[in-house]
Amino acid sequence: MEDHDYLTFIQKVKERIGIDLGQYKEAQMKRRLTSLREKRGFKDFRRYLEKMLEDPQLKNEFLDRITINVSEFYRNPNRWHYLDQNIIPKILERNKRPRFWSAACSSGEEPYTLALILSKYMRIDQIDILATDIDMNILEKAKAGNYQDRFVKEVPPSLLEKYFSFDGSNYTITSDIKNRVRYKQHNLLSDPFEGPFDLIICRNVMIYFTDEAKDHLYHKFSQALRPGGFFFVGSTEQIFQPHRYKLEPEAPFFYRKAES
Numbered sequence: 001m002e003d004h005d006y007l008t009f010i011q012k013v014k015e016r017i018g019i020d021l022g023q024y025k026e027a028q029m030k031r032r033l034t035s036l037r038e039k040r041g042f043k044d045f046r047r048y049l050e051k052m053l054e055d056p057q058l059k060n061e062f063l064d065r066i067t068i069n070v071s072e073f074y075r076n077p078n079r080w081h082y083l084d085q086n087i088i089p090k091i092l093e094r095n096k097r098p099r100f101w102s103a104a105c106s107s108g109e110e111p112y113t114l115a116l117i118l119s120k121y122m123r124i125d126q127i128d129i130l131a132t133d134i135d136m137n138i139l140e141k142a143k144a145g146n147y148q149d150r151f152v153k154e155v156p157p158s159l160l161e162k163y164f165s166f167d168g169s170n171y172t173i174t175s176d177i178k179n180r181v182r183y184k185q186h187n188l189l190s191d192p193f194e195g196p197f198d199l200i201i202c203r204n205v206m207i208y209f210t211d212e213a214k215d216h217l218y219h220k221f222s223q224a225l226r227p228g229g230f231f232f233v234g235s236t237e238q239i240f241q242p243h244r245y246k247l248e249p250e251a252p253f254f255y256r257k258a259e260s
Helices: 002-016 026-039 045-054 056-066 077-094 109-118 136-144 157-163 211-224
Strands: 100-102 129-133 146-148 164-166 170-173 181-185 197-202 225-233 247-251 254-257
Touching: 002 026, 002 045, 026 045, 026 056, 045 056, 056 136, 077 109, 077 197, 077 225, 077 247, 077 254, 100 109, 109 129, 109 181, 109 197, 129 136, 136 181, 157 164, 197 211, 211 225
Parallel strands: 100 129, 100 197, 129 181, 197 225
Antiparallel strands: 146 170, 164 170, 225 254, 247 254
């Protein structure tokens, strides 16, 4: 009965909310959502979904739970240093007005980190970053650009001083950087991808999807990349057989789309 309850919930969520939980790893997602459901006092998923459809706060909480909103500026600093020193110069050699996409961007630390790096290479008004996430609530936080000090600890001091204000408790990113990031709600599993992009960043998200969903998404990401463009993934997200997606290993956690 419990399995049937959850499978029915998956079906109804896809019909009513447009999110296909069947493409997420089942044991992991079921455990996470069961914990949330029980925390809110619902004995089964049927009743939980009924209330979620009536209560926007419950729905936002559900979206927060299925999208793991854990981020910080320059997360895994060595990766960002490699992007700064090696990938961005290669992109700018080929295209003076490149396009960038931060997919599953959470609360904005990732696209803002990219904008900070690009500010060293480009005029601010030429930076164009698309940042997307399925969770509209977290996108509103990203747009506000307010962060506790623990989230900005890896920002180089010169950039922290230049592009953030501090009110004694929180740092707020300045509008000239904020305005270079376009936020948009987007479901990776069902919505079409824009493109072509010179760099796509999608980190620490694919690990939650089934192998079938990953295969589908890697094909879509590759199609959204410009030939010679780069794909930046998370520290536990090595792509096996990247040639299947017309990708070539560039460095650990970086892939380059084949030219032909």
